[in-house]
Amino acid sequence: MGKLGVAVIGCGSIHGVHADAITASQLSRLVCVVDIDEGRARASAAKYGCRWYVDYLEAIKDDEVDVVHICTPHYLHSSMAIEAVRAGKHVLVEKPVAISVSQAQEMAQESKKHGRYIGVCFQNRFNPESQKAKEIIDSGEIGAVKGVKGIVTWYRTREYYLESGWRGKFATEGGGVLINQSIHTLDLMQWLGGGVKAVKASVATNLLGDAIEVEDTADALLFFKNGARGIFYATNCYVANSPVEIEIVCEKATLKLCDGTLVMEQGENKQLLVGKESGQTAYKSYWGRSHAILIEEFYKAILGGDPKHIIxxxxxxxxLKIIDGIYKSSSTGNVININ
Ligand SMILES: NC(=O)c1ccc[n+]([C@@H]2O[C@H](COP(=O)([O-])OP(=O)(O)OC[C@H]3O[C@@H](n4cnc5c(N)ncnc54)[C@H](O)[C@@H]3O)[C@@H](O)[C@H]2O)c1
Incomplete structure (x- = not known):
C-alpha cells in the first residue's frame, strides 16, 4: 500500500498541528481539508497544497481518502466519526471523543461493525514523561499506587469564548474546563492511576457566568479501582496557563510530572528521570509536542502494525465517564459510581 490519503475536517486553531504532522509523515499525504468557512478551507488548502471542501460528506466520499482527522467542535465529533467509518474510512478524532458517554458507545459499536479504527487524540499520553511514568508504575518497581493528584490552573478570556461561538455552551462544547481544557489531565490520571470507579465532586462558574453557561472551575475526589484516592482541581479563572501538575504517590516512591519533566522522589532523594525538551514549537506549548507521535502510531496500526498504541x-x-460522574455528583451531592 502507498501512502495513506488523509482528510482534515475543521480548519481552526488545532488543524495546523494535524496538517503539519500529516505532510511531514512518510506514511501519509494530505488529500483535502474541510471547513464550513470557505475562506478557512481555501487558505489551508493553499498552504498545504491539497483539495478543499465545505461539506465534510464530500471528503469522506473521496476515494483517495483513507483516514479522516476530525478537528471540529465537540458536538460534531460523534456524527462525523460515525459517517466516516460507515464510508469505510479510519478516523482520528480530537478530544473529547464525544460530548456524552452514549455517543461514544455508539462510535465504538460502529467502529467494530465496519472494521475501521477510531483513535482519540490524547497526545499527552505520548509525552516522554507520561510514557516513562507509565512504564515505572506498570513494572511494579515502586509498589502499588496509593494516591493521584492533578492540578490545572489555566486562563481563558471572554474573547476566547466569543471568537468560537460553540464554546461555553453545553449543547456544542459539552461542558467547560472539564471537557475542554482539563480532560487531558483526567485521562492521564486515570491511565496512570489504574482507572477510576467513583467520584465525589463539585463544579462552579465563578468568573464568566455572564458569558458562558458551562463550568469554569471543578474539584473532585476520585476513587480508583485499585483503592487509591485522587484529588483533582481545574480552573480557567487563573491569570496564566500554568504547567499542569500530576503527582502519583506509590508505596515506595512518588512520581511528579510537570512542564515536560518527570521527577521521582524516594524520601529525601529526588531523581530527574525525564528532563524538559528544548526547542521551539510553532503551536501553544501546553498542547504538547506529541500529536505527531500519536498520528504516526495510528497510521502504523492502520498499515498493519500493532494497534495497542491506538487510544x-x-x-x-x-x-468522559469521570466528567459525567462529576456533574452528577455536583448536582446531587452524592458519590457517583462510574465503573
Ligand atoms: N489535543 C489538543 O491538545 C487540542 C488542542 C486544541 C483543540 N483541540 C480540539 O480540537 C477541536 C477543534 O478545536 P479548535 O480549537 O481548533 O476549534 P476552532 O473553533 O478554532 O475550529 C473549529 C473549526 O471547525 C469548523 N467547523 C465547524 N463546523 C464544521 C462542519 N460542520 N464541517 C466542517 N468544519 C466545521 C469551524 O468553522 C472552525 O474553523 C476540539 O475538539 C478541541 O477540543 C485539541
Missing part, C-alpha cells in the same frame, strides 16, 4: 474510543471514554 481507542473505549479508552477515550473513561475521562
Amino acid at each position: 481507542s474510543v473505549e479508552e477515550g471514554m473513561e475521562s
Whole structure:
C-alpha cells in the first residue's frame, strides 16, 4: 500500500498541528481539508497544497481518502466519526471523543461493525514523561499506587469564548474546563492511576457566568479501582496557563510530572528521570509536542502494525465517564459510581 490519503475536517486553531504532522509523515499525504468557512478551507488548502471542501460528506466520499482527522467542535465529533467509518474510512478524532458517554458507545459499536479504527487524540499520553511514568508504575518497581493528584490552573478570556461561538455552551462544547481544557489531565490520571470507579465532586462558574453557561472551575475526589484516592482541581479563572501538575504517590516512591519533566522522589532523594525538551514549537506549548507521535502510531496500526498504541474510543471514554460522574455528583451531592 502507498501512502495513506488523509482528510482534515475543521480548519481552526488545532488543524495546523494535524496538517503539519500529516505532510511531514512518510506514511501519509494530505488529500483535502474541510471547513464550513470557505475562506478557512481555501487558505489551508493553499498552504498545504491539497483539495478543499465545505461539506465534510464530500471528503469522506473521496476515494483517495483513507483516514479522516476530525478537528471540529465537540458536538460534531460523534456524527462525523460515525459517517466516516460507515464510508469505510479510519478516523482520528480530537478530544473529547464525544460530548456524552452514549455517543461514544455508539462510535465504538460502529467502529467494530465496519472494521475501521477510531483513535482519540490524547497526545499527552505520548509525552516522554507520561510514557516513562507509565512504564515505572506498570513494572511494579515502586509498589502499588496509593494516591493521584492533578492540578490545572489555566486562563481563558471572554474573547476566547466569543471568537468560537460553540464554546461555553453545553449543547456544542459539552461542558467547560472539564471537557475542554482539563480532560487531558483526567485521562492521564486515570491511565496512570489504574482507572477510576467513583467520584465525589463539585463544579462552579465563578468568573464568566455572564458569558458562558458551562463550568469554569471543578474539584473532585476520585476513587480508583485499585483503592487509591485522587484529588483533582481545574480552573480557567487563573491569570496564566500554568504547567499542569500530576503527582502519583506509590508505596515506595512518588512520581511528579510537570512542564515536560518527570521527577521521582524516594524520601529525601529526588531523581530527574525525564528532563524538559528544548526547542521551539510553532503551536501553544501546553498542547504538547506529541500529536505527531500519536498520528504516526495510528497510521502504523492502520498499515498493519500493532494497534495497542491506538487510544481507542473505549479508552477515550473513561475521562468522559469521570466528567459525567462529576456533574452528577455536583448536582446531587452524592458519590457517583462510574465503573
Ligand atoms: N489535543 C489538543 O491538545 C487540542 C488542542 C486544541 C483543540 N483541540 C480540539 O480540537 C477541536 C477543534 O478545536 P479548535 O480549537 O481548533 O476549534 P476552532 O473553533 O478554532 O475550529 C473549529 C473549526 O471547525 C469548523 N467547523 C465547524 N463546523 C464544521 C462542519 N460542520 N464541517 C466542517 N468544519 C466545521 C469551524 O468553522 C472552525 O474553523 C476540539 O475538539 C478541541 O477540543 C485539541
